[in-house]
Amino acid sequence: MTIQFNDETFRDDYSFHNSEWAIRRFPFPFHEDSYMYSMNAEQHRGGPDGSVYENRFDVDEHYVSEMQDRAKVLSEDPLRCQSLPHMTLAGWDLLELIMVSKSEDYPDLFELHRDGDQWRWVNKPLGIDDTFTFLDESTLPYGPMEYITRQSQGDFALLDQRDENLWMDAGMVTTQADWSLDFNIGMNFIEWHGPVPLANEMGIFKRALKFLLNIPQGSPGRRLNWTMTVNPLLDTSPENYHKWGIQKTTLTPENIGAKQHLRVELQTFYRLPRSNALAFPIRCYLCSFQDLMTMPKWGRRLHRVVRDLPVELATYKGFIDNRPLMIDYLSKFDDGLPTSPGIFPEPETEPPLKT
Amino acid sequence: MSAPQKAKAGAEKIAVTVSAVVPVTEYVTRFEFTRTDGADFPPFSGGAHTVVSMEDGDRTRLNPYSLMSDPTDLSHYAISVRREDTGRGGSAFMHSQVAPGDAMTITCPVNLFGLDWRAKKHIFFAGGIGITPFLAMIGQLEQTNGNWELHYAARTPESAAYADMLLAKFPTKVHVYYSGQGVRIPLESLLSGQPLGTHAYVCGPAGLIDLVHDTATGIGWPHSNVHSEEFLAPAPGAPFEVRLCKSDKTITVGEHESLLEAMEREGVDAPFLCRGGSCGQCETNVVSADGGFIHRDHWLDDDDRASGKKIMPCVSRFVGTTLELDR
Numbered sequence: 001m002t003i004q005f006n007d008e009t010f011r012d013d014y015s016f017h018n019s020e021w022a023i024r025r026f027p028f029p030f031h032e033d034s035y036m037y038s039m040n041a042e043q044h045r046g047g048p049d050g051s052v053y054e055n056r057f058d059v060d061e062h063y064v065s066e067m068q069d070r071a072k073v074l075s076e077d078p079l080r081c082q083s084l085p086h087m088t089l090a091g092w093d094l095l096e097l098i099m100v101s102k103s104e105d106y107p108d109l110f111e112l113h114r115d116g117d118q119w120r121w122v123n124k125p126l127g128i129d130d131t132f133t134f135l136d137e138s139t140l141p142y143g144p145m146e147y148i149t150r151q152s153q154g155d156f157a158l159l160d161q162r163d164e165n166l167w168m169d170a171g172m173v174t175t176q177a178d179w180s181l182d183f184n185i186g187m188n189f190i191e192w193h194g195p196v197p198l199a200n201e202m203g204i205f206k207r208a209l210k211f212l213l214n215i216p217q218g219s220p221g222r223r224l225n226w227t228m229t230v231n232p233l234l235d236t237s238p239e240n241y242h243k244w245g246i247q248k249t250t251l252t253p254e255n256i257g258a259k260q261h262l263r264v265e266l267q268t269f270y271r272l273p274r275s276n277a278l279a280f281p282i283r284c285y286l287c288s289f290q291d292l293m294t295m296p297k298w299g300r301r302l303h304r305v306v307r308d309l310p311v312e313l314a315t316y317k318g319f320i321d322n323r324p325l326m327i328d329y330l331s332k333f334d335d336g337l338p339t340s341p342g343i344f345p346e347p348e349t350e351p352p353l354k355t
Numbered sequence: 356m357s358a359p360q361k362a363k364a365g366a367e368k369i370a371v372t373v374s375a376v377v378p379v380t381e382y383v384t385r386f387e388f389t390r391t392d393g394a395d396f397p398p399f400s401g402g403a404h405t406v407v408s409m410e411d412g413d414r415t416r417l418n419p420y421s422l423m424s425d426p427t428d429l430s431h432y433a434i435s436v437r438r439e440d441t442g443r444g445g446s447a448f449m450h451s452q453v454a455p456g457d458a459m460t461i462t463c464p465v466n467l468f469g470l471d472w473r474a475k476k477h478i479f480f481a482g483g484i485g486i487t488p489f490l491a492m493i494g495q496l497e498q499t500n501g502n503w504e505l506h507y508a509a510r511t512p513e514s515a516a517y518a519d520m521l522l523a524k525f526p527t528k529v530h531v532y533y534s535g536q537g538v539r540i541p542l543e544s545l546l547s548g549q550p551l552g553t554h555a556y557v558c559g560p561a562g563l564i565d566l567v568h569d570t571a572t573g574i575g576w577p578h579s580n581v582h583s584e585e586f587l588a589p590a591p592g593a594p595f596e597v598r599l600c601k602s603d604k605t606i607t608v609g610e611h612e613s614l615l616e617a618m619e620r621e622g623v624d625a626p627f628l629c630r631g632g633s634c635g636q637c638e639t640n641v642v643s644a645d646g647g648f649i650h651r652d653h654w655l656d657d658d659d660r661a662s663g664k665k666i667m668p669c670v671s672r673f674v675g676t677t678l679e680l681d682r
């Protein structure tokens with residue numbers, strides 16, 4: 001299908017909006033009526049037609065506007081994109097992976113023409129048509145990771161693998177849920193997960209690390225993570241907390257449906273072939289509470305999950321103060337009927353909500 | 356697109372055609388593959404291995420081999436196999452049964468012995484057939500103007516696979532030592548004379564690997580700057596019986612097969628990547644055990660072993676009366 005790209009903002013007037021198509025395919029992260037951290041990883045080998053799982057790198061109606069937002073963030077803070085010197089080869093690996101995947105998955109939007117190491121890349125939505133020499137940095141306007149991630153939705157971490165650990169040695173991070181690349185650069189998997197409550201004690205990080213160290217080439221994996229964001233902000237970074245943290249206090253019973261967004265990250269893992277590094281794309285999707293309530297199953301379930309979430313998680317995710325307001329709003333939609341298992345909305349079979 | 360697939364054992368498979376079988380020395384033969392679908396192979400990194408499936412009568416043998424072809428040339432992959440007459444038959448099968456034109460299956464590359472890209476310099480120590488991963492690493496470093504040198508120990512000039520080719524191409528970087536002539540790699544002086552930020556890599560017999568680690572540690576090298584790869588072949592042992600709870604089967608592991616192979620023989624889909632005790636993929640939970648484990652892997656830590664709750668079926672065995680696994 002051809003995608004109609006929105007003209008929208010993720011700051012100031014917040015004109016961001018989801019079409020019905022985008023709501024229907026929103027990656028709702030709860031497969032049951034409660035939530036706790038778990039080693040929730042599966043193979044990334046496609047998914048139902050039209051879902052965000054279908055293609056290796058999902059492109060949706062927000063693509064062009066998200067890339068404009070990224071360019072703004074980078075112009076104000078270049079440290080959002082960093083690559084230690086030994087990670088350049090991994091950057092080329094990532095560029096190849098994304099160019100090959102997008103040109104195969106979206107042939108009407110992206111083209112890649114390869115003649116030996118002479119490559120031509122055509123990105124129609126962004127109006128780019130560049131020719132360069134693969135593995136020769138001097139032929140691109142930016143380093144390879146920066147070049148391709150300025151054209152790809154979501155954040156990207158490139159992890160060097162050595163000493164049975166993963167090291168955050170490169171990344172492009174402008175749409176993050178309150179963590180900083182500049183702070184984490186050079187840290188290992190256990191170090192950068194330090195602030196997360198409970199999961200370490202549950203043995204999750206030890207298992208997750210073993211799993212990631214073993215991701216083989218050609219067998220990518222994926223998982224969902226989530227948090228809450230007031231206003232459709234992509235850049236909820238610690239660097240800019242002074243700008244967005246205060247917006248959490250503007251929530252009222254009248255505006256919560258429009259302002260409060262569920263923020264979901266589709267995280268994928270790819271072994272990179274030339275560098276043996278791991279690519280970790282973190283793709284952010286936002287959906288307002290009122291849009292979520294158009295899917296009866298999600299309406300019922302979101303109330304139950306938010307209501308019963310352990311205090312530690314609601315605190316870490318930064319919405320403990322607004323939780324009563326959220327529960328008030330969501331409880332009005334929950335009629336107590338059972339929900340079907342799995343994350344997909346099934347609007348055809350779930351009975352409508354009461355309001 | 357299809358629905359999400361269940362994870363399968365091992366890495367992705369690639370259908371290949373044997374394009375050349377080239378004798379290299381009395382014991383070593385090179386096998387070259389092209390892709391049966393005519394496409395290029397996936398890119399790979401120096402130090403990666405592939406697992407080759409061999410259809411030997413009614414059994415499937417799966418052996419890992421380092422990729423030794425040049426990573427910048429993806430039109431073919433190559434491995435070199437040393438015939439082990441005392442081994443468990445995989446190498447003998449390759450030498451006696453495989454001919455050009457044969458269809459085979461190999462896995463996508465997996466790298467457990469990658470280059471450390473931070474290194475200012477890479478120094479390689481190879482013993483015998485342990486030369487193979489370095490051939491691919493050298494190909495990759497030559498492409499990126501990396502700084503490397505190779506020290507290669509073999510018994511005799513006739514048995515030193517690829518030594519002539521390497522010496523001719525890189526006369527200043529390659530050094531070969533023949534034990535038959537009483538010459539050993541001067542490890543201590545080589546390791547002490549290296550610039551800061553040098554990484555050492557060793558592949559070959561266990562004795563050489565231990566010697567390089569010990570020598571490096573002895574003269575104060577950081578542990579993390581010494582890398583080694585040793586594929587453990589599953590060792591034979593007394594047969595034992597295992598109850599597989601999830602599959603609801605009781606099987607017997609024979610003297611000359613591994614627990615992993617026995618599970619595969621019985622049609623149990625068990626995960627693996629390296630089949631040599633180092634990747635961790637085959638880790639299996641023990642439900643109950645009355646007896647002792649013979650842990651041979653490089654994966655489980657001391658706590659795991661002490662707990663008696665884990666086993667690596669690709670190389671480890673059990674001696675005792677009853678064993679129940681969560682598989």
Ligand code: HEM
Pocket residue numbers: 037038039040041157159166168178179180184192193194195196199204208209212225226227278280313316317
């Ligand atoms: C290499 C891949 C990964 C990277 C780069 C990564 C990175 C991060 C970062 C930067 C954070 C925020 C920490 C902070 O508060 O400063 C985080 C949180 C977290 N990570 Fe990871 N992670 C990775 C893989 C995984 C995997 C495989 C799991 C599997 C369970 C996992 C579980 C979590 C959890 C549970 C949190 C807390 C999230 C929340 O409650 O919102 N991570 N991760």
Ligand code: FES
Pocket residue numbers: 626627628629630631632633634635636637638652654667668669670
């Ligand atoms: S398969 Fe790699 S450790 Fe067993």
